[in-house]
Amino acid sequence: MTEKVVIAGAGHAAGQLVASLKQQKFAGQIVLVGDEPYLPYQRPPLSKKFLSGDMPVERLYVKPASFYDDPQIELRLETLITEIDRDSKTLKTDSGDITYDKLILALGSKVRRLAIEGADLDGVHYLRSIADVDGIHAELQHKKNAVIVGAGYIGLEVAAVIRQLGLAVTVVEMADRVMSRVVSPEISDFYQIEHTTQGVKLRLSTGIAAFRGEGRISAVETAEGELIPADFVVVGIGIVPNVELASDAGLTVEDGIVVNDQCQTSDPNIYAVGDCTTHPNSIYDRRLRLESVHNALEQAKTAVSNICSKETHYSQVPWFWSDQYDLKLQIAGLSTGYDDIVIRGNPADRSFACLYLKDSKLIATDAVNSPKEFVHSKTLIAARTVVDRDKLADTKVPLKELY
Template structure:
C-alpha cells in the first residue's frame, strides 16, 4: 500500500457501514469510500418486516449512523451509485457511468436480492417483494384492516409480514411449497410451533402448494394454485428466499459458489479483495465448513471482521450464526448451525405448545450424538451466552446429558461442568 491507501467498500448496508466505522476506529488514516446502490444512507433491515410495518419503529431509528457521521469521520459515502465491474489487474472498480475508482483493498458487501417468483402476473400492481425501505413503506400502506393479503413463502420474512399484517387487522393467507413453515430451517417439531402460533391468530395456511399464476386487471385480485384453489388478494408479498449479489464478483473471476467464497479471514480468491454479509460464503473454523448466513448479526459483526482483516489483523471470523424474530407475542433467538439432515433429535426445555393465542416459553436444542449443534430460546431471555457456550462445546465434540438439558431446574451453566 502507498502512503495514503484507498479502501473501497461496495455495498452501503449494515455490513459496509460497520466496516467503514471499524476502519476509522482501528486508526486507519487512508481514504475510505463507501458505494451504495440505493438512494438511502446505510440502514438496518430487520425493522422492515417488524417495527416499520407495525408502526412501532420510526423511520429515523433504522439508520446505522446519523446523517452527519460520514462527513465527520471522513468516509466518502456515495448513494445511488452502481458498481458495474472490477478491474483486478488495475485494482479499480468501474461505476455505472464508466468512471473508475482505484483501490488498495476492496470489500464486497453487496448483499442479496429477493428471488423472483417465476409465474405469470407478478408484474401486476399490488405484488411486492421486501428488501428495501421503499418496499417496506409500500407494504405498510397496504396493510389496512380491510386488506386481503396473500404471502407466498413461509420463511422468516413471510411469517413476520403475516404477523404484522394480522396485528394491523388484515386478512392473511400464507402459501408454502413445504409441509410446514420454516421446515428446512427448524425441522418439523419447532416448525409446528410457528404454524400453531399463526393459526391461533387466524392466519390461513396452504401447505404443499404451488402458485400457478397471479390474476387481476391492472391490480392483483387473486392467486391461483396448481390444485385449482383460487385465493382472493388485493396485496401479495413474495418471500421465497434471496440470491446473493455475486454478478460483479463472478464477472471479475473471483471464486463464487453460493456467494463469494472466502477464507476465515473473509479474504476472497484475490488477496486484495474481501467479502462480508449476505454475499459471503465464508469458511467457519469451528463448524469446519463454508457457510453463507443471511441474518442481521452476520452483517453487524462480519463487516467489522472484514475491516480488521483488510488492516492485516490475523483474527478469524468465528462468531456463531445468530438470528432473532418477533411474531405476535413470541420473541425468539437462535444460535448455532444444524443442517436439515445434520441432527438426530430436538430436545425441548419447557412446553412449546401454543395455548389459545398465547405464545409459549421454551428452549429447543438441535442435538446429534448428545452434542448441541444449535439452540433457540423463545420468550426466555438472557440465555444466549449460555446457549452459545453449549453450541461451541457441541461443535467441538463435547456431549451433554440430555435429561439434564431438558430439565428447567438445571442451570444451563451446569451442563458443561
C-alpha cells in the same frame, strides 16, 4: 500501506465497515458506494417494527448522517457498480470510475422472484429495502385481503404484522410446514398453532400457479386451481447472493463469494463480507453462507482488522432471530443433521427451547421467549462437548452449569 479503502455496497455490513475503520484508526480515505438512496441501514425492522409503523426511518440507520460528515469519508449513494477491473484496481460505476488499494465487497443479496403468469401485476410485492416497505405501506391504507407467499421468517413476520393491523391474511407455502428450512417440526407446529389462533389462514403443501387480475392483482391461483382473493401479495421465498460482479471479475465464487476466515477473497486486495459470501466455519467444519446481521457485522469487523494489519480469524456460532406477535424466536447454531432433540420447558407456557444434538453434542437451539437458553446454548455449542440430555431437559438445571 493501504491509503484508500473502497466499500462496494452501502448496506448493514458497510455501516459496520466504516465504523470499524474509524475505530481501528484507519488514516486513509474511505469511499462508500451503494445503489440505494439511503445511508447504511438495518433491514430486520423492515418486516417488524418499521413495517408496523412503530419505528421511524431514522432509527433504521446504522449511524446518523453526522457520522459520515468527515473529510476522510466519501459517500457515493445512488451509484450502481457495474464492473471490477482488478488489473487497474478500479471500480466502474454508472457515474465514473473509482480506484482502490483495498476493496471490500458488501453487496448483500437480492430477493428470489416468482416467474409465473401475473408476476408483473400491480400489487405484487417483495421485501428487501425501505422502498419495498413504502410500497407495502401504501397497500395497507385501504386494502383488506393480503396473501403472503412463503412461510419462512420474513413471510411469517409480515403475516403477523399485517394481521395485527386488522387485515385478512392467507399464507401459502409449498412445504408441508412453516419455516421448514430452518426449524424442527416441533417449532413449526408451535408457530402454525400461533398463527392460526391469531386468525391467519395457512395453506401448506400448496404451490402457486398464477397471479390473476386485470392490471392489478385480484386473486392468487394455487396449483390445485383454488382462487384466493388478494388485494395485494407479499412474496418471501428466499434470497440470492449478489455474486455477479465478483464472478465476472474472475474471483472464486460458489454459492457466495468465497472468502477465507480473514474475509479475503481469492484476490488478496479484495475482501468480501455479509450475505454475499461463503466462509469456512471450524465449529461446523464446513463452509457457510449466512443471511444474518450477526454474520454481516462480525465479518465486517474481521475484514477491517485484517486490512489494518491485526490478523483476525472469524469462526463463530451463527445466530438469528425472528419476532412474530409477542414471540421472540432466537436461534443459536445450525440444526442441519441433528440426530436427537430435547424440549426444555413447556410450549404451552409460551417460553421453551428446542435443543438439537448430534453425537450427543449440542449443535443448535431454537429458543422461544427464552433468552437465557439462547445465550448459554451459544457457549455450549462452541464447546462441542458431550452433554447429558436429561440435564438439558431439566429446567431446574441452568444451562450454564453444563459447560
